[in-house]
Amino acid sequence: MNQRDLAGSLFFLALASIVLVLSVLQGIGTLGHPGAWFVPSVTCVLMIFFALAGLVSAVRGRSGAACVAEAWRPVRWRKNAAVLAALAVYVALLPYAGFLAATFLLMSVLFRLNALTVKAALLAACLSSGLAYGLFYLLLKTPLPRGIWGF
Amino acid sequence: MDAINGLLYGLSVACDASNLLLLLGGCLLGTLVGVLPGLGPVGAISILLPLTFQLPPAGAIIMLAGIYNGAMYGGSTTSILINVPGEAASVVTCLDGYRMAKKGRAGQALGIAVFGSFIAGTLGLVGLQLVAGPLSTLALKFGPPEYFAVIFLGFAFIVYLAQRSMIKAVLMTLSGVLLSLIGLDPITAEQRMTFGALHLFEGLNVVPLAIGLFGLAEVFGNLEKTASAKILRVKIRNLFPSRRQWLAAKWAIVRGSVIGFFLGILPGGGPVLSTFIAYGVEKRLSRHPETFGQGAIEGVAAPEAANNAAASTSFIPLLTLGIPPNVVLAVLFGAFLIHGVTPGPLLMTQHPEIFWGVIASMYLGNVILLILNLPFIPLWVQVLRIPDRILYPLIILFCLVGAYSINNSVFDIGVMVLFGVIGYFLKKFDYEAAPLILGFVLGPMFEVNLRRSLLMSQGSFGIFLERPIALIAFAVCAILILLPVVKIIRTGRGGRSPR
Amino acid sequence: MKKNRWLIAALAAFLAIGWGAAGPGARAAYPERPLTLLVGFVPGGSMDLSARALAKAAEKILGQPIMVENKPGGTGTVALAALLSQNHDGYTLCGTPSSVLIRVSQQQPVPFKPFTSFRAVIGFTEPQLGIVVKSDAPWKTLGELSAYAAKNSGRVKYATTGVGSTTHAAVEAFAKRDRLQLIHVPYKGSMEALTALLGGHVEFAALTSELVPAVKAGQARLLSVMSEKRSPKYPSVPTLKEQGYDFANDAVFAVVAPADIDPAVAGKLEEAFAAAAKNKEYLETLDRINMIPVYYNGKAFDAFLRYHWKVINKNLKASGAISEAATKPE
Numbered sequence: 001m002n003q004r005d006l007a008g009s010l011f012f013l014a015l016a017s018i019v020l021v022l023s024v025l026q027g028i029g030t031l032g033h034p035g036a037w038f039v040p041s042v043t044c045v046l047m048i049f050f051a052l053a054g055l056v057s058a059v060r061g062r063s064g065a066a067c068v069a070e071a072w073r074p075v076r077w078r079k080n081a082a083v084l085a086a087l088a089v090y091v092a093l094l095p096y097a098g099f100l101a102a103t104f105l106l107m108s109v110l111f112r113l114n115a116l117t118v119k120a121a122l123l124a125a126c127l128s129s130g131l132a133y134g135l136f137y138l139l140l141k142t143p144l145p146r147g148i149w150g151f
Numbered sequence: 152m153d154a155i156n157g158l159l160y161g162l163s164v165a166c167d168a169s170n171l172l173l174l175l176g177g178c179l180l181g182t183l184v185g186v187l188p189g190l191g192p193v194g195a196i197s198i199l200l201p202l203t204f205q206l207p208p209a210g211a212i213i214m215l216a217g218i219y220n221g222a223m224y225g226g227s228t229t230s231i232l233i234n235v236p237g238e239a240a241s242v243v244t245c246l247d248g249y250r251m252a253k254k255g256r257a258g259q260a261l262g263i264a265v266f267g268s269f270i271a272g273t274l275g276l277v278g279l280q281l282v283a284g285p286l287s288t289l290a291l292k293f294g295p296p297e298y299f300a301v302i303f304l305g306f307a308f309i310v311y312l313a314q315r316s317m318i319k320a321v322l323m324t325l326s327g328v329l330l331s332l333i334g335l336d337p338i339t340a341e342q343r344m345t346f347g348a349l350h351l352f353e354g355l356n357v358v359p360l361a362i363g364l365f366g367l368a369e370v371f372g373n374l375e376k377t378a379s380a381k382i383l384r385v386k387i388r389n390l391f392p393s394r395r396q397w398l399a400a401k402w403a404i405v406r407g408s409v410i411g412f413f414l415g416i417l418p419g420g421g422p423v424l425s426t427f428i429a430y431g432v433e434k435r436l437s438r439h440p441e442t443f444g445q446g447a448i449e450g451v452a453a454p455e456a457a458n459n460a461a462a463s464t465s466f467i468p469l470l471t472l473g474i475p476p477n478v479v480l481a482v483l484f485g486a487f488l489i490h491g492v493t494p495g496p497l498l499m500t501q502h503p504e505i506f507w508g509v510i511a512s513m514y515l516g517n518v519i520l521l522i523l524n525l526p527f528i529p530l531w532v533q534v535l536r537i538p539d540r541i542l543y544p545l546i547i548l549f550c551l552v553g554a555y556s557i558n559n560s561v562f563d564i565g566v567m568v569l570f571g572v573i574g575y576f577l578k579k580f581d582y583e584a585a586p587l588i589l590g591f592v593l594g595p596m597f598e599v600n601l602r603r604s605l606l607m608s609q610g611s612f613g614i615f616l617e618r619p620i621a622l623i624a625f626a627v628c629a630i631l632i633l634l635p636v637v638k639i640i641r642t643g644r645g646g647r648s649p650r
Numbered sequence: 651m652k653k654n655r656w657l658i659a660a661l662a663a664f665l666a667i668g669w670g671a672a673g674p675g676a677r678a679a680y681p682e683r684p685l686t687l688l689v690g691f692v693p694g695g696s697m698d699l700s701a702r703a704l705a706k707a708a709e710k711i712l713g714q715p716i717m718v719e720n721k722p723g724g725t726g727t728v729a730l731a732a733l734l735s736q737n738h739d740g741y742t743l744c745g746t747p748s749s750v751l752i753r754v755s756q757q758q759p760v761p762f763k764p765f766t767s768f769r770a771v772i773g774f775t776e777p778q779l780g781i782v783v784k785s786d787a788p789w790k791t792l793g794e795l796s797a798y799a800a801k802n803s804g805r806v807k808y809a810t811t812g813v814g815s816t817t818h819a820a821v822e823a824f825a826k827r828d829r830l831q832l833i834h835v836p837y838k839g840s841m842e843a844l845t846a847l848l849g850g851h852v853e854f855a856a857l858t859s860e861l862v863p864a865v866k867a868g869q870a871r872l873l874s875v876m877s878e879k880r881s882p883k884y885p886s887v888p889t890l891k892e893q894g895y896d897f898a899n900d901a902v903f904a905v906v907a908p909a910d911i912d913p914a915v916a917g918k919l920e921e922a923f924a925a926a927a928k929n930k931e932y933l934e935t936l937d938r939i940n941m942i943p944v945y946y947n948g949k950a951f952d953a954f955l956r957y958h959w960k961v962i963n964k965n966l967k968a969s970g971a972i973s974e975a976a977t978k979p980e
Contacts, residue, residue, distance in 0.1 A: 004581065005316075005319075005580075005581075007580070008319070008322075008581075009322075012322050012326070015326075016325075019329065019344075031605055031611075032605065032606075032610030033605075033606070033610075034602045034605050034606075035339065036336035036339050036341040036343055037343070038602065039328075039332060039598040039601065039602070040329065040343065043325050043328050043332070046321075047322060047325045047326070047329070050318055050321045050322055050325070051322060054316075054318045054319065054322065057316075057318060077375075079374050080371055080374055080375055080575075083370075083371070083374060084371075084568075084572065087568045087571075088568070090551070090564075091561060091564050091565050091568065094561050094564070095561055103551075106548075106551075107544055107548060110543075110544035110547060111540070111541075111544050114374075114539075114540035114543060115540055116540060116541075128544070128545060128548055129548075132548055132552060136201075136552055136556070140201075140202060140204075140205065141205070142201060142552070142555075142556045142559070143559050143719045144552075144555070144556075145561065204693050208694065291845070291848055291849040291850075292849055292850075293849065294846065294851035295835070295846075295851065335758070337812065337836070337838050338812075339814075339971065340757050340758075340812075340813060340971070342758065347759070349723065349724040349727055349728055349731060349760075349761070350723050350728065352723065352724040352725050352727070352758065353723055353724065353725060488692075489692050489693070489694065490693075490694045491692070491693075491694030491698075492694075493839070493841040493842065495841070496845055496849070497841065497844065497845050497848070501863060558720075558721070558722045558723055559719065559720060559721055560721070560723060562723075595838075599837075599838065603835050606833065606834070606835055607807060607833060607835060609833075
């Protein structure tokens with residue numbers, strides 16, 4: 001039993017089943033006039049078929065060789081979680097703080113997480129967000145979001 | 152316009168001062184992302200796409216194609232010097248290239264990689280130039296049933312040529328198709344899976360998806376690793392291969408070019424796969440296979456030739472049929488659309504400046520890259536010394552700006568981050584992201600052409616069997632599907648073991 | 651934008667002090683800073699290119715730069731929603747095709763009222779719409795095509811730019827009056843539909859501006875145009891209306907502002923854009939991208955919207971695409 005592939009196959013099985021039920025409920029039309037949910041349904045049926053095939057091959061696969069835990073062993077969990085959290089805050093903050101301020105904040109956090117000293121992180125963040133602002137906003141006229149302070 | 156006149160016209164477009172500058176810029180940027188591990192051409196093109204918004208379409212595509220070719224050249228440098236592939240198409244180059252470098256032959260390895268790339272890239276372009284015109288004319292004969300059959304064939308190839316488990320590749324492709332169906336139905340304008348969100352009416356955009364799956368996910372994956380790569384401190388000399396090395400590598404380059412040429416055209420093939428196959432073929436044909444993996448020059452020459460030939464010929468299906476055969480071209484396809492140009496059979500007649508301009512500029516790009524890579528290799532090696540802790544936050548920054556500027560929308564940043572996380576989990580569970588992007592781009596074509604065909608035939612599937620092109624495509628599909636099924640029945644096991 | 655106010659006020663105060671005695675009328679001198687023109691479509695499309703050309707001409711008259719900002723999404727509705735979320739001070743405008751207000755909003759629920767949320771500054775251009783056949787096809791007029799379709803009932807196929815689009819509605823009007831049974835093969839956009847026509851996969855196609863280069867290159871023949879009056883480009887080609895089909899183009903590109911901006915500002919904008927629409931370079935750009943110049947002022951455009959809303963509503967209901975408009979118009 002290959003637990004990792006088993007988990008993956010089960011996920012796709014569940015996903016496809018849910019979408020299939022919802023699609024069929026919306027109406028798939030006829031062959032001569034295939035409706036909006038015709039192709040989604042076909043796609044889901046195929047997905048279910050192959051997820052089942054994956055399930056079978058996972059159950060019959062080598063046992064324990066590639067269990068879930070192994071894939072996650074060398075992981076430094078906290079760092080990835082912190083980066084993700086920082087990005088989530090960034091997305092939420094961006095429309096209010098504006099590009100320059102929000103990016104400065106994000107980059108400080110990212111550089112600090114990557115083991116730069118506080119001073120160096122602030123400096124690097126200052127440079128990178130400033131240069132990105134200069135390049136994209138001032139030079140290339142990308143309409144980056146402006147915050148409540150007008151920049 | 153025939154192939155010769157077309158090329159001359161294309162050269163006149165490509166030699167325009169601003170286009171030449173754009174090409175140079177694209178080649179430089181491409182080499183840079185090729186050299187830097189952790190960011191491949193897909194991520195790079197997606198991220199840099201907004202930079203081209205102000206440009207005319209021809210210039211924009213010329214620059215993006217330059218990035219693609221540049222990455223093919225640059226990737227080998229990292230493989231040879233630090234045993235970490237700069238991008239996926241250079242994985243195989245590590246095997247013998249790094250060994251050569253360790254034996255003090257780094258210069259020769261880099262040299263043969265660059266020359267092999269140049270020769271193969273140019274050969275691939277000759278093929279592209281000759282085939283593209285006639286194929287465009289033929290492609291006009293493609294109606295909905297033919298398109299459906301060819302895209303179906305493409306799916307079959309994507310799965311058949313998958314680098315790991317085929318079942319997983321099918322699931323990824325289908326997930327891509329499903330994701331591509333989000334938004335207003337192209338035929339009835341009904342909302343599908345939009346949850347009423349205005350931003351989802353037009354569906355997800357391929358660019359934030361690609362940046363997330365190939366840019367951000369890569370960073371997530373690298374952040375958790377503790378070890379950092381060490382650059383081999385070697386003197387680089389003798390970049391020009393000697394007569395003896397030419398003799399040894401000559402046929403490897405030719406065979407690599409031919410393999411790359413054909414795999415480049417096939418959907419799901421492309422540069423990455425061609426390097427694996429070219430390497431395998433060389434090893435099998437070699438009179439001294441035991442030297443492979445120990446620093447055989449053929450082991451560097453063949454895959455480097457193959458990936459450049461494939462990079463050139465992968466433009467054939469995009470420029471003539473409007474079907475992108477691999478992930479990079481899928482993003483380029485999006486770039487065409489953003490610039491208001493639809494790639495397809497009419498591209499050659501309606502936008503000759505783009506069609507021939509891009510082809511001609513790729514010839515020039517090969518020359519530029521040859522010059523960029525030979526004398527400046529020490530410079531590129533310096534780039535490798537940028538520490539990861541500086542590099543990764545910067546890549547994240549570029550991912551953010553790149554995702555935002557496609558639609559000037561914070562929503563797309565959210566999509567990008569979400570797919571960064573998804574890409575990270577896909578990697579953990581050993582799924583490839585490339586079939587997902589291809590499924591995503593081909594999905595809408597798959598759907599509308601199936602439905603158009605059925606509308607035309609009033610619901611009869613016979614329409615797919617009446618047309619010769621469609622029939623042939625389906626016959627090939629049947630073979631491709633039956634082959635692995637037979638294999639599964641024989642061995643009693645699903646999937647293929649990792650290479 | 652909204653938050654810019656304090657900065658601007660401070661700046662203005664600073665300038666006022668600097669200049670010393672500024673007259674009482676100076677404050678009202680609209681526009682006193684750059685304008686933003688939102689466009690709900692990607693750069694490079696006909697909406698984007700025509701709006702940019704018009705903005706460039708209007709800058710010279712208003713004396714302030716106009717920044718064009720693409721906000722694609724929601725088939726053009728994201729930009730209109732964004733317009734309403736900005737300050738309603740006349741410094742942010744939006745370029746939109748009428749179809750977003752009267753077609754999209756009947757098929758999808760949208761976060762604005764098509765008639766009352768906006769007031770048009772100008773309706774300035776329309777695409778070249780027409781019905782074309784391949785140049786080696788035997789039909790020289792729409793009548794000949796109609797006769798052929800009547801004889802081959804249920805076998806003649808046509809391509810349009812999408813279900814529920816203006817081009818589709820035009821062919822439906824054609825088929826309805828002549829009682830034709832046709833097979834509709836919808837494509838995504840004019841280019842794909844043209845490719846299908848030239849490949850011989852459909853007998854005829856209803857297209858937008860992409861038909862112009864094909865007709866010029868001798869690949870396709872134009873049988874009829876869909877505009878109210880004959881096209882300046884093809885004076886010898888009759889309109890659908892002339893031939894007794896009850897259809898006229900409902901796709902006009904406009905610049906709109908929030909409905910509740912200062913009427914004085916609105917008047918100034920209308921005047922400036924009307925003058926800009928006579929600019930020579932702007933007209934040349936339109937010609938190059940195969941768009942036809944038209945002119946509607948705010949009032950005329952409002953009447954245009956209300957008339958075509960009803961027509962489209964009737965058509966969409968008759969074809970079964972909707973049972974009721976998804977958005978209330980006012």
